[in-house]
Amino acid sequence: xxxxxxxxxxxxxxxxxxxxxxxxxxxxxxxxxxxxxxxxxxxxxxxxxxxxxxxxxxxxxxxxxxxxxxxxxxxxxxxxxxxxxxxxxxxxxxxxxxxxxxxxxxxxxxxxxxxxxxxxxxxxxxxxxxxxxxxxxxxxxxxxxxxxxxxxxxxxxxxxxxxxxxxxxxxxxxxxxxxxxxxxxxxxxxxxxxxxxxxxxxxxxxxxxxxxxxxxxxxxxxxxxxxxxxxxxxxxxxxxxxxxxxxxxxxxxxxxxxxxxxxxxxxxxxxxxxxxxxxxxxxxxxxxxxxxxxxxxxxxxxxxxxxxxxxxxxxxxxxxxxxx
Numbered sequence: 001x002x003x004x005x006x007x008x009x010x011x012x013x014x015x016x017x018x019x020x021x022x023x024x025x026x027x028x029x030x031x032x033x034x035x036x037x038x039x040x041x042x043x044x045x046x047x048x049x050x051x052x053x054x055x056x057x058x059x060x061x062x063x064x065x066x067x068x069x070x071x072x073x074x075x076x077x078x079x080x081x082x083x084x085x086x087x088x089x090x091x092x093x094x095x096x097x098x099x100x101x102x103x104x105x106x107x108x109x110x111x112x113x114x115x116x117x118x119x120x121x122x123x124x125x126x127x128x129x130x131x132x133x134x135x136x137x138x139x140x141x142x143x144x145x146x147x148x149x150x151x152x153x154x155x156x157x158x159x160x161x162x163x164x165x166x167x168x169x170x171x172x173x174x175x176x177x178x179x180x181x182x183x184x185x186x187x188x189x190x191x192x193x194x195x196x197x198x199x200x201x202x203x204x205x206x207x208x209x210x211x212x213x214x215x216x217x218x219x220x221x222x223x224x225x226x227x228x229x230x231x232x233x234x235x236x237x238x239x240x241x242x243x244x245x246x247x248x249x250x251x252x253x254x255x256x257x258x259x260x261x262x263x264x265x266x267x268x269x270x271x272x273x274x275x276x277x278x279x280x281x282x283x284x285x286x287x288x289x290x291x292x293x294x295x296x297x298x299x300x301x302x303x304x305x306x307x308x309x310x311x312x313x314x315x316x317x318x319x320x321x322x323x324x
Contacts (some may be wrong), residue, residue, distance in 0.1 A: 001092065001169055001234070005285060006233065008013070010235040014184065017202050017221060021122045021131060021303065028208060031273070033269045033270060034066075034270055034271050034274050035089060036067075037066060037067040037068065037069065038057075038060060038067070038068040038069070038088070038090055038278070039068075039069055039071055039072045039082075039087070039088040039089055040053045040056060040057050040060075040068055040069065040070045040074070040078065040088070040090045040091070040092075040313055041053075041078075041079045041082050041083075041088040041090070041091045041092070042054075042070055042071065042072060042073060042076070042079075042092050042181075042205065043069075043072070043073060043075035043076075043202075044072060044073075044074070044075065044091060044153065044182040044183045044184055044185060044208075045063065045072050045182075045184055045192065046099050046182065046183035046184030046185075046206070046207055046211075047075070047179070047183045047200070047202045047207070048126075048203035048204060048206060048207070048210030048262075049056070049075060049092040049201045049202075049262075050070065050072050050312075051290065051291045052092070052123075052203075052289055052291050052293060052294060053070035053071075053169070053190065053223065054290070055068040055288070055290040055291060056070070056090075056281075056282050056289060056290030056295070057069055058070070058239075059211075059281050059282065059285040059288065059289070060281045060282065063276075063277070063280070063281035063284075063285065064277040064278050064280070064281040065276065065277060066277075066278075068090070068159070068194070068278075070170040071088070071168065073213055074153035074182075075092070075093075075109050075152075075153060075156045075157060075158070076091075076092070076093045076094045076097035076098075076123050076156060076157035077097055077108070077155040077156060077157065077179070078155060078156070079091035079092060079093055079116055079217065079265075080097065080098075080101045080108070080117065080253070080265075081111070081114075083116050083117045083265065083266075083267050084111075084114050084116040086245075086259065086267070088267075089117070089118065089266060089267050090264060090265070090266050090267075090278070091264070091265050091266075092115070092123075092262060092263075092264060093157070093262070093263055093264075093265050094126055094157035094238055094251060094260045094262060094263070095122070095254055095260055095261040095262050095263050095305045095306070095307065096097075096157065096160065096161075096235070096238075096311075097157045097160070098119070098263065098265060098307075098308050099116075099237065099307055100116045100309070101113075101117075101162075102114065102115060102228050104319055106158075106160060107155050107160065110247040111151075111225065111245065115268065116268055116269075117266060117267055117268055118264040118265065118266060118268045118308065118309045118310060118311040118314075119264075119265055119266075119303075119304075119306045119308050119309065119310045119311065119314065120264040120265055120275065120278070120279060120282075120311060120314045121263065121264050121282070121283065121302035121303070121310075121314055121318075122260075122261055122262075122263045122281065122302050122303060122304045122305050122306050123208065123261070123262040123263055123264060123296075123297050123300060124203050124262055124293055124296035124297055125203070125241060125259040125260075125261060125262075125296070126157075126201050126202055126203055126256075126259055126260050126261065126262045127201070127202070127204050127241050127243060127259045128158075128161045128162075128165060128200075128201050128204065128257050128259065128260075128314075129200045129202070129204070129209060129220055129257065130144075130165075130197060130199055130200075130201070130220065130221035130222075130242070130257075130260055131186070131187075131196075131197065131198045131199075131209055131212070131219075131220060131221075132196060132198075132219050132220050133190055133191075133216050133217060133218065133219070134164055134216065134217030134218055134219050134222060134250045135215075135217070136195060136196065136197070136219060138197055138219075138221060139219075139221065139224075140224070141165060141166065141168075141169045141171075141223060141224075141227070142169050142171075143220060143221075144166070144175075144176055145170065145171060145176065146176065146177070147174070147176055147177065147194060147196040147197055148176070148177040148179060148194070148195050148196045148197070149176040149177065149178060149179065149197045149198070149199070150178075150179040150180065150181040150185075150186040150189065150195055150197070150198040150199065151163070151173070151178065151179075151180060152181070152183070152186075152198075152199060152200070153180060153181070153182050153324040154180045154184070154203065155264075158199050158200060158201040159180065159199075161199060161260065161284075161306075162199040164231060164234075164235055165199075165227075165231065165258075165270065166232050168223075168227045168231050170195070173264065179301050180207050181194065181195070183200050183202065183206065183207075183208040183312060184208050186198035186208070187198065187208040187211060187212040189245065190212060190215045191212060191215055194311055201260065203293035203296070204221075204243055204247050204264065204293075206234070208227045209248055210248060210249075213248040213250045213251070214249060217249075217250040218248055218250055218251065219250070219251065220243060220251050220255045220257070221255075222246070222255045223256060223257050223258060223259060224256075225260050226254065226260055228240050228256065228257075231258055232258070237260055237261070237276075237305070238258040238259065238260060239258065239259050239260075239261075240256070240258060240302075241256075241257050241258055241259040242254050242256055242257075243255040243257060261305035263305070263306060264282070265308075266278070266311055266314070268311065269303065270311070270313070271313070272311075272312045272313040272315065272316060273310070275311045275313025276313040276316050276317050277313075278313070279314040279317040279318075280317050281315060283297070283302060283317070284299075285300045286298070286299075299318070299321050299323060300321075300323060302318055302323055303318060303324065304324055309315070312314045
């Protein structure tokens with residue numbers, strides 16, 4: 001009897017000391033899957049994801065009890081696959097691409113449904129910007145027919161946006177001299193006269209476009225009102241957007257276009273405690289992220305446009321803040 005009681009006490013102590021990682025563990029059931037550091041995958045260095053991701057990684061490292069590092073990538077679609085393959089833990093992604101991934105549609109048809117990630121929170125509007133040199137004779141999306149047009153990195157959200165917008169004008173990729181370049185490479189090619197136009201889906205102002213405006217000068221091509229209505233009717237994840245005048249130095253007038261929503265997603269198997277701490281570190285330091293777009297990131301809007309499941313750790317934080 002004494003031996004049995006002693007054994008029971010020993011087992012209880014081991015469980016109490018060793019089982020802490022499994023308490024409140026979100027989808028993973030605990031912290032056993034939590035890595036020693038977090039990789040935050042972003043986008044190209046000329047876009048908005050990369051500098052914002054660097055700021056977020058700094059504040060996760062300072063406030064969440066774990067080291068985080070930002071990496072430049074080909075953005076949304078590549079980021080989803082990096083999460084699936086456990087090559088990253090946190091990713092920037094467009095809300096439309098998240099929808100394609102969880103349903104196994106569009107660029108994920110061959111992958112099938114990907115359920116390795118959940119939402120960490122919505123960030124800001126990502127605006128589709130069609131950029132040409134200021135002296136270009138391109139003034140409408142219809143004018144892109146036959147032109148040298150970049151639609152972003154292969155498999156990126158920008159690529160899908162470009163396809164859908166061209167479709168509204170009765171155009172396909174085959175109707176253009178298609179190129180798939182990063183934001184920074186597109187800007188350089190326009191500057192060098194090697195490219196006529198580039199689609200860039202990013203928060204405004206976008207670094208690559210700001211720099212191009214300062215060197216070569218740019219125009220942002222508007223999307224016609226009837227085409228905006230048709231795009232939103234077919235793809236409801238778009239919203240009508242106006243780029244304010246003087247967002248870029250050579251674009252004095254406002255420009256009508258459409259946007260999708262940027263969001264952060266995180267591996268579904270990470271523990272609730274870790275994701276809670278990461279969510280708190282990001283949303284309580286948005287004024288210190290070092291990019292103008294961070295002003296638009298507000299905790300009260302953190303679930304806007306989110307149509308995929310929210311990680312329990314993030315949900316715990318948003319519940320505390322009264323976010324619905």
